[in-house]
Every structure is written in C-alpha cells, then in structure tokens.
Amino acid sequence: MKVVRMDADPSEVYRPEAGAEHGKLKTDYRNYTAGPLLDRVYNTYLLMHTHQTVDFVRKKGAEYGACAQRRMSIMEALDLLDNVVDESDPDVDFPNSYHAYQTAEGIRRAHPDKDWFQLVGLLHDMGKILALAGEPQWAVVGDTFPVGCRVQESVVFSDSTFHDNPDTENPLYNTQYGIYQPRCGLANVLMSWGHDEYMHQVMKFNNFALPQEAFYMIRFHSFYPWHTGGDYMHLCSNEDLRMLAWVKEFNKFDLYTKCEDLPDVTQLKPYYQSLIDKYCPGQLCW
Numbered sequence: 468m469k470v471v472r473m474d475a476d477p478s479e480v481y482r483p484e485a486g487a488e489h490g491k492l493k494t495d496y497r498n499y500t501a502g503p504l505l506d507r508v509y510n511t512y513l514l515m516h517t518h519q520t521v522d523f524v525r526k527k528g529a530e531y532g533a534c535a536q537r538r539m540s541i542m543e544a545l546d547l548l549d550n551v552v553d554e555s556d557p558d559v560d561f562p563n564s565y566h567a568y569q570t571a572e573g574i575r576r577a578h579p580d581k582d583w584f585q586l587v588g589l590l591h592d593m594g595k596i597l598a599l600a601g602e603p604q605w606a607v608v609g610d611t612f613p614v615g616c617r618v619q620e621s622v623v624f625s626d627s628t629f630h631d632n633p634d635t636e637n638p639l640y641n642t643q644y645g646i647y648q649p650r651c652g653l654a655n656v657l658m659s660w661g662h663d664e665y666m667h668q669v670m671k672f673n674n675f676a677l678p679q680e681a682f683y684m685i686r687f688h689s690f691y692p693w694h695t696g697g698d699y700m701h702l703c704s705n706e707d708l709r710m711l712a713w714v715k716e717f718n719k720f721d722l723y724t725k726c727e728d729l730p731d732v733t734q735l736k737p738y739y740q741s742l743i744d745k746y747c748p749g750q751l752c753w
C-alpha cells in the first residue's frame with residue numbers, strides 16, 4: 468500500500484464555512500439535546516451502549532471477517548443503501564445512498580486531484596448494508612467507542628445509556644487503559660462493532676488498491692469521541708496521530724455535506740463507476 472502525504476494542513480484545504488450553503492450552521496449539526504429525530508437517536512444509542520461488549524465485538528468480528536456473506540459489486544451495494552435510513556443520525560432522514568454521493572461530491576469539489584479520496588466518500592458508509600443482513604441498527608450505525616476500557620465523557624449520552632451494559636460490572640474493563648497498553652495503537656483496540664470496522668474488513672479482504680489513509684479514514688470515521696471529542700489519546704500510536712489529520716479532513720465532508728438537496732445520482736454514476744473500476748472493480752466478497 469502506498470502512503471500519501473498530506474501536503475498542507477488539511478484545515479487550510481477546505482473551509483465549508485458552516486455548511487452555510489445549505490442554510491445550516493456548523494453548530495446545528497450533531498445536536499443530541501433537541502430536534503425532531505432525538506427520540507429515535509437516543510433509543511439507538513441506548514441499545515448500542517447496553518449491548519456492545521467485548522464479547523459481542525469479538526463475535527461479530529469473527530462472523531463477518533471471512534467476508535463470506537455474499538458477492539456483489541460496489542454499485543450493487545450502493546444501490547442497497549437506498550433501503551437504509553440511519554436511525555442514529557440526528558441530521559439525516561433520507562436513504563444513505565444520497566449521503567454517499569453528497570460526501571463524495573464535497574470531497575471532489577475540494578480535492579479534485581485526489582480521486583481515491585473522492586472514492587472514500589462514496590464507500591465510507593457502505594458497511595451499513597449490515598442493517599439489511601438482519602443486524603439491528605445499534606450494531607451497524609452511530610458513533611463508535613472502544614470496548615474493554617472505561618467509557619470517556621465525550622461518548623454521546625454516556626451518562627445515561629451504559630447502566631445495563633454487563634461490561635460495566637467487570638473491573639478489568641473499567642480502568643483508563645482497561646485491557647490495553649499505553650499508546651498501543653487504535654488498530655489494536657476493539658472498537659464497538661458497526662459499519663466502519665465491517666467495511667474496513669471488506670476492503671482488506673478484497674485488496675482494494677487504495678492508500679492506507681483510505682483504509683484508516685473508513686475504519687475510524689465514526690470514532691467521534693476521538694477525532695472530535697479529543698478523548699482516548701492515551702491509546703494512540705504516532706501513526707494514529709498522523710492519520711488524525713486525514714480523519715478530520717474527511718469528517719468535514721461526511722458531516723457538513725448533509726442536506727435535503729439530493730444529488731442527481733444518474734448523472735453522477737458514470738464518474739464514480741470509473742473510480743470503482745480503477746480501485747475496487749468487479750464482484751467483491753462481503
């Protein structure tokens with residue numbers, strides 16, 4: 468895998484001042500205290516924080532790691548996302564396929580020279596097809612967090628949703644480091660199971676010809692308590708800290724391109740098909 472250097476401070480590259488083009492301020496996104504979708508969002512996190520345990524994460528990793536569920540192309544998977552509405556997302560109430568194109572197009576406008584990065588935008592939530600394979604939404608969507616160590620403050624609803632999680636009874640899992648070593652690296656941390664880790668496994672299994680930054684951004688894009696909350700730094704390696712700039716750069720588009728103005732998918736498809744043909748063609752194992 469090729470390593471790509473981020474030439475400039477990524478924050479210099481794109482300033483979507485407030486997503487203002489969509490008439491929504493930056494501070495209006497990810498509101499977990501009010502809004503029309505709040506009950507649905509809270510319920511999804513309550514279930515997630517009750518049932519995501521060390522044992523559960525290990526079991527799901529083993530179940531899906533062999534990518535033996537089905538075979539299909541990226542475009543077929545993307546079309547399936549027409550049937551997924553993310554119940555953890557306070558900003559979006561439309562199918563995830565549109566969000567894939569919105570994110571990719573935002574990256575394309577700001578990074579016209581990085582076609583692989585644009586493809587990351589298209590691919591990043593594709594793991595949400597798990598919701599169509601019978602997985603409940605709490606095991607697919609939402610922010611991720613490490614299991615096996617104490618939950619940190621910036622995890623959403625952390626003060627009111629973990630009380631029935633059996634891992635909170637295990638003293639091994641409730642210190643700052645828990646089962647981990649200082650600066651062990653996020654690749655060695657068990658993250659709550661969901662679409663990030665699943666898609667990362669699919670990419671590895673099928674040998675996507677993308678730079679390691681692409682793999683990393685997809686694996687940790689939902690780890691808001693880290694990339695936005697600034698928690699869990701004590702588990703990070705130097706490599707994680709270098710990658711953080713990329714994850715933050717990606718996050719701007721993942722978050723601030725969300726709007727009700729839906730893209731013309733038919734018109735965009737040929738361009739993205741050409742990127743798929745270049746980096747991850749054909750029938751893949753999922």
Ligand SMILES: [Fe+2]
Nearest residue numbers: 591592688689
């Ligand atoms: Fe996501």
Ligand SMILES: [Fe+2]
Nearest residue numbers: 566591592721
């Ligand atoms: Fe997303």
